[in-house]
Amino acid sequence: MYEGAVQDLIDELGRLPGVGPKSAQRIAFHLLASESADVGRLVAALQRVQAEVRFCVTCYNVAEAEQCRICRDPRRTDDVICVVEEPKDVVAIERTREFRGRYHVLGGAISPIEGVGPDDLRVKELMTRLMNGTVTELIIATDPNLEGEATAAYLARLVGPMGVAVSRLASGLPVGGDLEYADEVTLGRAFEGRRRIDA
């Protein structure tokens, strides 16, 4: 529709999650009209993220060192792991200030429709972390939707026989939604009221 560079920018923006063709076009023209210093900061932020941010070797949260900030924090307890789908869920739970244990980021949820099975997630890595017996409780904080529930049930069956208590966030979270959209109070309450899953 447009010439060369402008259309390339619109195409690239349109590939981003949640950005439709109209938004892509709006953002592109916003950038065209922006001060070059503003665009420079955006470019620098994108380049830094590519160069500097990686995944924590322990929990797969985003990290700027070998381990993320949470795994490196000696004040946190090692006996509880909270399992989430994505790094953004770590941020949502941290905001509640209800949790002082460690995390494990699966990298998604089981979804037969999209062809995502346990082997596509960091399940094996979670099992390895549970091997040495330090962890006594696993809190499964996958999203309150079909895929999240399927993932929670799968993990409970897998981990239950290892003698690790498995719990799921209490109801009250918006069903079918995304963990990150729950407000801090609701998510905090769901955390406190977590219930045990018996495998």
Ligand SMILES: [Zn+2]
């Ligand atoms: Zn970590």
